[in-house]
Amino acid sequence: MSKRKLPMGEETLPIAIIEGKMLTPLQLKEHPAEFGLLVKGERPRFMAITDDLLIERVRQRYAQGREATIYRFVADGMKEIFPEDQIVEMEQRSVLGLEFIKAERKLVEEELRIISEAGDV
Amino acid sequence: MGIYNTLLNIVPIHCRYCVQGSYGVLHISEEAKKWNMRLIELQGSQAEKMPVWETLAQEDPIFVCGFGHGNNCIYTGDTETAIFTCQECNILKGRVVYLLSCLTANGLGPKMIEEGAIAYAGYKVSWTWMSNDMNADPYLDWYAEAFYRSANELPIALIRGEAVAQARESCIAEYNRWLNIWETDRVHDGSSASVIKWLIVDRDGLVTLGDLSATVMYMGVRTVLDIEKTPPNYVHSGEIFSCQGMLKDRETGLPLANKIISLMQGKNEVVTTNTDDLGKWSFQASFQKGIQVIYITFKGDDVYAPIFSVPYNVEVGTTKLEVLFLPPSSADPGQVFSFTGVLKEKGTGKGLSAKIVNLMQSGVNDPIRSVVTDNDGVWNFQVSFTEISRYRLRVVFNGDENYVESTTLEYSIAVGTMPIFGYDKVGPVLPTSENVIIGSSFTAPESGIAKFIVPYQQYWGTGRCKCAIYRKSDLTLLGVTEEIQWTNILVNRREWVPYRLLEPISVEVGIDYILVQWSESNGSAYLDNQYVGERYMQKMLEYGDFPLMFERASDYVNGRVSVYCEYTPLARKLSVNSSPISNVPVFVDNILAGTTPIVINLHEGQHTVGVPDNI
Numbered sequence: 001m002s003k004r005k006l007p008m009g010e011e012t013l014p015i016a017i018i019e020g021k022m023l024t025p026l027q028l029k030e031h032p033a034e035f036g037l038l039v040k041g042e043r044p045r046f047m048a049i050t051d052d053l054l055i056e057r058v059r060q061r062y063a064q065g066r067e068a069t070i071y072r073f074v075a076d077g078m079k080e081i082f083p084e085d086q087i088v089e090m091e092q093r094s095v096l097g098l099e100f101i102k103a104e105r106k107l108v109e110e111e112l113r114i115i116s117e118a119g120d121v
Numbered sequence: 122m123g124i125y126n127t128l129l130n131i132v133p134i135h136c137r138y139c140v141q142g143s144y145g146v147l148h149i150s151e152e153a154k155k156w157n158m159r160l161i162e163l164q165g166s167q168a169e170k171m172p173v174w175e176t177l178a179q180e181d182p183i184f185v186c187g188f189g190h191g192n193n194c195i196y197t198g199d200t201e202t203a204i205f206t207c208q209e210c211n212i213l214k215g216r217v218v219y220l221l222s223c224l225t226a227n228g229l230g231p232k233m234i235e236e237g238a239i240a241y242a243g244y245k246v247s248w249t250w251m252s253n254d255m256n257a258d259p260y261l262d263w264y265a266e267a268f269y270r271s272a273n274e275l276p277i278a279l280i281r282g283e284a285v286a287q288a289r290e291s292c293i294a295e296y297n298r299w300l301n302i303w304e305t306d307r308v309h310d311g312s313s314a315s316v317i318k319w320l321i322v323d324r325d326g327l328v329t330l331g332d333l334s335a336t337v338m339y340m341g342v343r344t345v346l347d348i349e350k351t352p353p354n355y356v357h358s359g360e361i362f363s364c365q366g367m368l369k370d371r372e373t374g375l376p377l378a379n380k381i382i383s384l385m386q387g388k389n390e391v392v393t394t395n396t397d398d399l400g401k402w403s404f405q406a407s408f409q410k411g412i413q414v415i416y417i418t419f420k421g422d423d424v425y426a427p428i429f430s431v432p433y434n435v436e437v438g439t440t441k442l443e444v445l446f447l448p449p450s451s452a453d454p455g456q457v458f459s460f461t462g463v464l465k466e467k468g469t470g471k472g473l474s475a476k477i478v479n480l481m482q483s484g485v486n487d488p489i490r491s492v493v494t495d496n497d498g499v500w501n502f503q504v505s506f507t508e509i510s511r512y513r514l515r516v517v518f519n520g521d522e523n524y525v526e527s528t529t530l531e532y533s534i535a536v537g538t539m540p541i542f543g544y545d546k547v548g549p550v551l552p553t554s555e556n557v558i559i560g561s562s563f564t565a566p567e568s569g570i571a572k573f574i575v576p577y578q579q580y581w582g583t584g585r586c587k588c589a590i591y592r593k594s595d596l597t598l599l600g601v602t603e604e605i606q607w608t609n610i611l612v613n614r615r616e617w618v619p620y621r622l623l624e625p626i627s628v629e630v631g632i633d634y635i636l637v638q639w640s641e642s643n644g645s646a647y648l649d650n651q652y653v654g655e656r657y658m659q660k661m662l663e664y665g666d667f668p669l670m671f672e673r674a675s676d677y678v679n680g681r682v683s684v685y686c687e688y689t690p691l692a693r694k695l696s697v698n699s700s701p702i703s704n705v706p707v708f709v710d711n712i713l714a715g716t717t718p719i720v721i722n723l724h725e726g727q728h729t730v731g732v733p734d735n736i
Contacts, residue, residue: 002305002306003305004301004304004305004308005304005305005308006308007303007304007308007310007313007314007317008308008309008310008311008313009311009314010314061314061315064311065311066311066312066314066315067312067315068251068264068312068315068316069251070249070250070251070315070319071138071141071249071250071251071252071255072138072223072247072248072249072250073138073139073142073188073189073190073191073221073222073223073247073248074190074191074192074223074224074247075190075191075192075195075197075201075222075223076192077192077223077247079136079138079190080138099246099247102322103318103319103321103322104318106318106321106322106325107314107317107318107321110300110317110318110321114304
């Protein structure tokens with residue numbers, strides 16, 4: 001089985017806040033102590049993944065042309081949601097926006113697992 | 122408990138999202154066929170509460186698959202009206218239910234279990250997918266494939282015979298398999314992060330409830346049900362027909378003797394028989410008029426698995442009305458035209474004599490004429506209208522003791538030329554009218570009675586549409602038209618469609634009126650966006666009742682919508698005087714109108730005015 005890798009472009013998006021700074025996986029590598037912990041599957045003590053970081057990731061991914069339109073079988077809500085609308089909802093912390101923030105958090109968790117498994121970014 | 126090895130698949134197709142979804146869930150049906158499951162599919166307009174509930178009551182499937190729009194407490198069908206709700210889901214008692222819909226695990230799923238469903242599988246999140254081409258089968262779509270194959274794995278695993286708990290694990294494994302594909306081979310795709318994100322959300326949002334050891338398949342030794350003589354497509358009411366075949370062991374090919382074979386109508390047995398020593402069986406049966414859907418089954422026993430034939434539609438006493446001479450699309454006032462055709466038995470094509478057929482006019486409850494068919498089943502109506510207007514006619518046979526009712530299509534006849542105001546050219550741009558009230562304002566050139574609103578439209582699926590007229594000065598709703606239900610027959614047609622105002626509306630010279638159309642789904646208006654000086658108006662609103670005030674959107678832009686109003690000018694006054702005597706009878710169109718001196722109100726058109734030769 002092939003080794004899992006970070007999706008293309010994700011290495012350029014902030015993935016965690018360490019000492020108050022949003023860091024991308026590439027920048028994280030420059031902090032050997034913290035990066036070493038991540039590779040071991042552990043979390044650095046002062047690492048945070050805030051909602052603002054998650055929104056910023058989606059903004060940057062959209063700017064890179066990589067955030068997608070999504071579709072849903074929802075009875076009384078938006079059935080087709082464009083990336084720009086996803087960002088607006090997230091910024092407003094609407095019910096939908098909070099759902100998108102939660103989804104982005106799941107992606108970050110997955111990417112941290114991939115970094116841990118690969119030992120690199 | 123519902124009947125094992127039987128699946129009801131509910132497949133709405135009304136919106137662009139459902140189009141792809143329907144392709145996706147039809148793969149579940151394909152799997153059911155492979156496993157000899159009895160399959161009942163309710164697609165499109167059949168994917169609604171009434172047909173679904175009737176099917177559940179009559180056919181009693183153990184396994185119900187549904188996809189469609191949903192929320193915490195609702196699962197909806199083809200017109201996005203509820204099929205199951207937290208208040209009404211007791212019909213699911215004794216069944217295993219799988220819903221590919223949003224959020225139903227938060228309320229509806231638990232309620233189903235409370236009401237006696239065996240098990241439920243569905244999503245606590247808004248099930249989300251991505252797509253490259255929304256019109257494509259998702260299995261052939263670069264992005265959608267991962268989502269649909271993963272979700273479908275749960276019902277397909279159940280069809281393979283797995284219990285609910287196992288099927289859930291199979292489904293999670295399929296999500297993970299696709300995640301792995303997107304995290305390895307497809308990692309260079311620009312949208313891979315989004316795909317991964319939403320696959321994880323969907324996977325983690327899957328919920329199973331109830332008896333997780335439940336199955337939907339009775340897994341005995343598999344059998345083969347050969348149908349050597351199939352039921353006929355058409356019989357007369359009460360006519361006896363026969364069908365016959367053979368039951369075999371699938372593995373060995375050996376005939377199975379002394380097994381019960383049933384001819385079924387829904388969950389009701391019409392007749393049963395036992396196979397003979399050679400595994401042969403045969404039935405004789407008859408039905409009353411109607412379209413009877415039947416199937417043949419071996420229901421299984423301790424050793425052998427159940428098996429079902431395909432469903433057969435047996436038409437009993439069905440009829441059809443063929444049109445030989447169409448009414449003209451236009452006629453002059455008073456011109457007599459023919460509307461002729463033949464009433465036939467649908468199955469044999471034989472003409473039906475001495476049957477009463479009725480000529481019906483849209484908007485009029487009672488027949489405007491009735492005739493009796495001749496020896497060959499031929500009927501003929503000679504029709505004329507004097508008033509300038511548009512008429513819709515169809516011929517109806519109401520059926521009798523032995524024959525089922527039938528009808529022709531409805532034909533529109535323009536009698537005379539009604540003057541119009543509006544824009545009667547076809548604009549080049551197609552803005553949607555789906556859940557959007559869209560129209561333009563126009564000035565009435567003279568006073569009259571508005572009767573029809575005629576938009577140029579394209580419709581590419583099923584849905585309802587209607588029009589309305591507003592007064593521009595105060596944006597007040599003046600009148601609403603009939604509603605037209607677009608059917609799949611009309612898909613992709615583009616045309617001027619006359620909508621009859623339910624009540625004719627007075628329009629006054631020099632006053633501006635807004636003519637609008639509104640569709641439930643799948644509709645487009647036409648717009649001339651190059652036109653400067655007038656602005657088209659639109660208001661996004663979920664299809665329903667027209668608002669009493671037309672609140673225009675603030676961002677409407679230049680252009681005018683292809684729509685016009687057909688009206689009858691107010692009556693012209695005709696004065697008739699006589700000298701030296703008065704009280705002379707005056708005839709208009711050979712009908713006595715009164716005596717001189719007289720003022721007669723006449724509608725526009727040609728009229729004959731006369732007085733007696735001798736007084």
